[in-house]
Each structure stands twice: as C-alpha cells, then as structure tokens.
Amino acid sequence: MQAIEEMLREKRIKVTPQRMAVYAVLRETRRHPNVEMIYQKLKPTYPAMSLATVYKTVDVLNKVGLIQELNVGEGGLRYDATIKPHPHVYCEKCGKVADVEGFSMDNLHEESLLKKIQEETGYNLSSVQLYFYGKCPECNIVNK
Amino acid sequence: MQAIEEMLREKRIKVTPQRMAVYAVLRETRRHPNVEMIYQKLKPTYPAMSLATVYKTVDVLNKVGLIQELNVGEGGLRYDATIKPHPHVYCEKCGKVADVEGFSMDNLHEESLLKKIQEETGYNLSSVQLYFYGKCPECNIVNK
C-alpha cells in the first residue's frame, strides 16, 4: 500500500494533516462512513478539526479520484476508499452499508455495453453504481 | 392502462384528489421529477396544494409500490411511476435523469445471483438500483 502523503501529492493537491487524516480513516474502515462518522472518529485526535473541513475534504478526495461517494438511502452521503467499482448493499433499517465482493462490475464497464447505453441515451458516461437494498443480518433477527 | 383511481383503491389507501394528481403527474412524465417539480407542475391546477402533501404523497405511493424512489445525485430524491426495475442515467451537470431501456436488469434479479449475494453479505435483499453517471447530450455540447 502506498503512503498516504505520496498519494495526495500525486494528485497535485496540497498535503495537509486534515486531508491525510480523513483519507486514513477511510482506508482503515469498511463501514462506508458519512461525514459525521468521519468527524467523530477524528475528534479525539484532532479536536480542532471542523466539520466543514471534513465536508470539503471528502469533496476534494472524491473529485481527484482517491475515494468514491455513495448515494445510498438516508443519513447523508457515504464514502469509500476502495475505488475499484463494486456493488454495495444498504440496510433499510439501520443504514449499514457493506461491500459486495462476489460480483464483478467489469461487465457493466465493458466497452460494448457502455457504448450501447451511450448510444441509446446520448449521455457521455463516466461511472456506474449498483446498489442492493434490504435488511442486514442483525436487523433481520429483530422482530418486525 | 388502468384507471388511477382503481390503482389507489387496490392498494387500500384513501383516494384523494391530491394523491390522484401526484400519481397522474408521474405517469405522464419521463423526467423523473423531484418533489419540487411535481409541486410546481400541480400548482396551477391545485393552488391550495401544499408542498408537505406532495412529500407525504410520494412517500405513500412509494411504500405501497405504485412508484419508485431514485437516489441519484443532488436536487433531492426523484420519482418514477415505472416500477419495473430498469437502470437510470444521471447528468452530473444539469441533474437530468433518464431511463435506460436497452439493458435488462432481470439478470440482477435472477434467483441464483440474489441468493449468492445474500449468502455473501448476509443481507435479506428486496430491490436493486443501477445508476450510470455522466453528461447528457445537451450539456456535452456546451464547453467546459
């Protein structure tokens, strides 16, 4: 795994402690946190860090392509440091987001398919998201 | 096409002019409007209708399965009266949402695939959404 500092530098954005910290949090977790979760996680270590900075930081990291933004149900946008396209499952009860690893999205990026959809819709496409909705194992146990 | 009044009645929800009007708007358009757009569309005909009612109505229609809710980019949730699963394309510049018709999502609902993903994730799945992101034809022409 490449050093975080290097990765930011390669993207030609200024390397600040806040940016390294936010990116580090996202690389260490599989929980697809939203901005508030990232903020809470960083608070003990960076008491001065502002929520607005977390918002700005995930925006920058997303725009340079170091992380991806997930638009699943409620609770705000979620962030994922794994940028290789993969499907996500969302729990409609507790809001948990998990990766689906056993399904490749390569076929959705396949040259011919994207081209076909571009022709049909006239859109110039750049990315794809596949979301599955349901109930997570923990919420399934609980009645109702 | 079935009469709107009948469809609401079959879902055992109270039939009101507001609900029929909102559902009618969604059946007549392919623009995947958000709540504000539906509200603006109805204002001339139903000047007394409240924005809150539109919010409550799309929520009810979605819950009984007459419409589906789309969680694409900015500008609020979008609504679609076509409930058969199909992919959507979202324009990252102007926010337009369009249907993709040339790609079937049946394979994503295939018994074996859903089962496989349920086994891997432990989630009990109920629905799927496939979103493509890019730029629409109109926005592609404009520079930058």
Next chain:
DNA sequence: ATTTCTGCAAATGCTTTGCATTGCA
C-alpha cells in the same frame, strides 16, 4: 510571496413534524 486550506458561524436547501381542520369511507 502566493496560493490554497482551515475553522467558525451563518445561511441554505431539502425534508419532516405537530396540530387544527377537512374530507373520505
């Protein structure tokens, strides 16, 4: 030295809520 980022607080925008009134069944 410049440019960009951060932190704060205020502002914005979408959505929900509480409640009195109205309307469907």
Next chain:
DNA sequence: TGCAATGCAAAGCATTTGCAGAAAT
C-alpha cells in the same frame, strides 16, 4: 361518525458558503 389526509408554519438535519487567519508550496 371516525379515522386518515391535508395545509400551514415551524422545526430539523445535512450540507454549503463567506471570510479572516493559518498553513502549504
């Protein structure tokens, strides 16, 4: 009649913005 839906205004969150001071290149 009784329960549910509507309309209005206020409240609630998530997110954005403007700007002065701080930090990175």
